[in-house]
Amino acid sequence: MSVARTLSVALNGLEGAIVEVEADLSEQTPRFVIIGLPDKSLGEAVQRVHNACVNRGLALPRRRLTVNLSPASLPKQxxxxxxxxxxxxxxxxxExxxxxxxxxxxxGELGLDGRLRPVPGVLPAVAAAARAGVRRVVVPRANLAEAELVDGIEVCGASCLAEVVRWHGLDVDIPAVEPVALAREHASDDEVPELADVIGQREAIDALLVAAAGGHHLLMSGPPGAGKTMLAQRLPGILPPLDESAALAVGSVRSLSGEPVTRLSRVPPFEAPHHSTSIAALVGGGSRIVRPGAIARASEGVLFLDEAGEFTASALDALRQPLESGSIVIHRSGVTAAYPARFQLVVATNPCPCGNFAVPGAECVCPPQAIRRYFSRLSGPLLDRIDIELSMRRVSVARDDPSLGATMTTSAAREKVGEARARAAHRLRDTLWRRNAEVPGSWLRQGPLAPAPVVRRPIDAALHRGMLTLRGYDRVLRVAWSLADLAGRGAIDVGDVGRALYLKKGVPA
Structure with missing residues (x-):
């Protein structure tokens, strides 16, 4: 036959579209062209495919060969x-x-010797194929475990091109080749630090439980050595395990980022970009291929910004829109990609550049102007989107005081958080939301479970005095509901509202 067709997948963010790959033989002059809006790396497929076929004894026809990637209006990368x-x-x-x-x-990508090399994005591509009704997919052997994570589709893993064409009925010899290996997956992906290792920060641990129970954003301010990083690293371990859909989304983002994916981890992801990171690395982007940034990799988990005062103000302000919408849309010339950004933001900052401002027994050498400039990186609109602002002090004991009760372990905290989230999900069962942080402010203030005026009195007074914006007002109500869920109550009281207001305004512990 002179025209042949097969299928592939073009990815745009996490969304994939089926692409029909058509090949046609026409005039006798040998030539090989690819049309259909390919990018530069895809245009170079001409030489890769030609050499791979020749080196496997599968020489291409010596006529004009035109390959069309349809639909032609869809960018392929x-x-x-x-x-x-x-x-x-x-x-x-x-034949x-x-x-x-x-x-x-x-x-899959072809090596010049005909071997199939692994490519990023196999998991979302196979998922897109399954949604489109395709029942069989061929992937490089190194991507086989990743592709098999998608149910309802037959996956064939091949080491070389000869294996693929033999499956389609072509009688060729399959050479003994060494499959291209995939980089090893991190063995510690499911390991979480123990919460009981945190000493002397009982109020901070309580605030961490509230943040985990409602999915709230958290700011921790305190001198070096107060335990801010330790607490942030332990937040993913006390969050409920990911469900199937969330785990697949997390795995798909990891796959697009070029990380090896051989199983679906149920532990929420934890991303901690360095303070020198660029805006593109934080929110995503790229010159030719739009890659997910740290906020997409942290989706369904935790994004931790340590030393927030050292981040550029523009990078921090780039988080404002994703914090509200739960997604990030990246626009580049000729392409738009959307990624999930449903992360919990945890921000840690020192009180000043040297870290000793207002610390008992320490001397701060920072001039007032440097302190103001340091905190100005955290803009008012960004702080308004944070639910809990916690001021921490250095630990003054080497071990926990037994008289204060047993130290909470990670498993006990996770169970407590899970019970609180179950109460919230049951309360919100007739709505589209499942966590307190997702509930719109209008529903909190005017919905069927809106608190009575006497319960709202503390935040009404704070709003009247200008201590809170209306957005901050709603965030206090969300935290109050999380406090009630942790306590096992079906409604918030004035104590919950007062405690939530205390957490929002960051009164020193």
């Missing part, structure tokens, strides 16, 4: 179309199962 292009090109002249070729999605 990367080297993951190589296998589909090679199979379609070979099927134009060789292969046309129906099987046309109904199979092919993913």
């Amino acid at each position: 990367g080297s993951g179309f190589d296998v589909a292009i090679a199979v379609a090109a070979l099927a134009t002249e060789r 292969m199962d046309a129906a099987g070729v046309a109904s199979t999605v092919h993913l």
Whole structure:
């Protein structure tokens, strides 16, 4: 046959679209062209496919070979179309199962020796193929475990191009080749630090439980050595395990980032970008291919900004829109990509550049102007989006006081948080929301569970005096509901509102 067709997937963010790869033979002059809005790396597939076929004894037809990637208006990026292009090109002249070729999605990059190399984004691509009704997909053997995480689709892992065309009915010898290996996955992905290791910060631990119970954003301010980083690192361990949908979304973002994915981790992700990170690295971007940033990799988990005063003000302010919407849309010339950004923000900052401002027994050498400039990085609009502002002091004991009760472990804290979230989900069962942090302010103030005027009196007074914005007012109500859920109550009282206001305004512990 002179025209052959097969399938591949074009990714735009986490969304994938089925692409029909058509190959056609026309005039006798040998030439190989790819059309259909390919990027530069995809245009280079001509040479990769040609050499891979020749080196495996599968020479391409010596005629004009045109490969069209349809729909032509959809941008295509990367080297993951190589296998589909090679199979379609070979099927134009060789006896292969046309129906099987046309109904199979092919993913993978070709080496010049014909081996299939792994590519990023296999998990979301296979998921997109399954949603589109495709029943078989071919991937590089190194991506086999990742592709098999998607249910309802047959996955074939191949080491070289000869294996792929043999599956489609072409009688060729399969050489003994060493499959291209995938980088090892981090062995500690499911390991979480123990909460009981935190000494002497009982009020901070209580605030961490409230943040975990409602999905609230947290700011910790205090001198070096107060335990801010330790607490932030322990937040993912006390969050409820990810469900199937969230784990698949987290795995898909990791796959797009080029990380190896061989299983779906149930532990919420934890991202801690360095304070020198750029805006593009934080929110996502890229010159040719739009890659997810730290906020997308932290989605369904925790984004920790340590030494927040050292971040650029523009990088911090770039978080404002994702904090409100739970997603990030990146616009580049000719392409728009959307990524999830449902993360809990944890911000840690010192009281001044030297860290000793207002610390008992320490001397601060920072001039007042430097202190003001340091805190001005955290703009008012960003602080208004943070639910809990906690001021911490240095630990003054080497071990916990037994008279204050047993130290809370990670497993006990996770169980307590899970019970609180279950109460919230039951209360919100007739709505679209499941966590207190997701509930709109209008529903909190005017919905069927709106608190009585006597309960709202503390925050009404704070709003009247200008201590709170209306956004801050709503965030205090959300934290109050989380406090009630942790206490096992079905409604908030004035004590919950007062405690939530205390946490919002960051009164020293």
